Amino acid sequence: MKNPGQRIKNRRLELKITQKELASRVGVAHVTISQWERNDTSPRGDRLLSLSEALHCEASWVLRGDVVPNTPLSATSSARDLLTPKENVLLDLFSGLPASEQEQLIAMLKEKKRHYAQLLTELLHVRDKKKA
The missing domain is CATH 1.10.287 (Helix Hairpins)
Known part of the structure; x- marks a missing residue:
């Protein structure tokens, strides 16, 4: 994946969550998630950290794609x-x-x-x- 927006969207889809669900977890409007996924804007500071927590990955992966994100265990765990x-x-x-x-x-x-x-x-x- 070449840019942060693609990584955010693909990771969100891997985790089977909607933009609204992700927005709620991060504490932003769902429009913001859409802007990030389209690469119109990028998450910064606290938002980046909250996003990486919600996506179960490192902030550096969101920005540069250099660290493979963790795959969460099943809901029965x-x-x-x-x-x-x-x-x-x-x-x-x-x-x-x-x-x-x-x-x-x-x-x-x-x-x-x-x-x-x-x-x-x-x-x-x-x-x-x-x-x-």
Whole structure:
């Protein structure tokens, strides 16, 4: 697949979800999904991260196609089966913390994700400037 729009659309179809369902998972209008799939616009920052989570793939795959996306297990699998080994370890560790520590950890991770999204947006902006 040559462009992000094609990758987004093909992955969505592989997962058997509609544009509206994907839009709901990502937190955007279904028109936005359509624009991304037509390659009219590209997802950026938090939207890119939310999209990659919804499509069970890496953000770099959406943008460059360089990493093969994960194929989710069947709907009959348990929720734990859908997680990677690292995610299961994190879940176990998180569950062992007191509630107050869990809240602090959630806040810290949200800030890390926000910072990563901002950095990714800045890097893409620099890349786009170099192409122009």
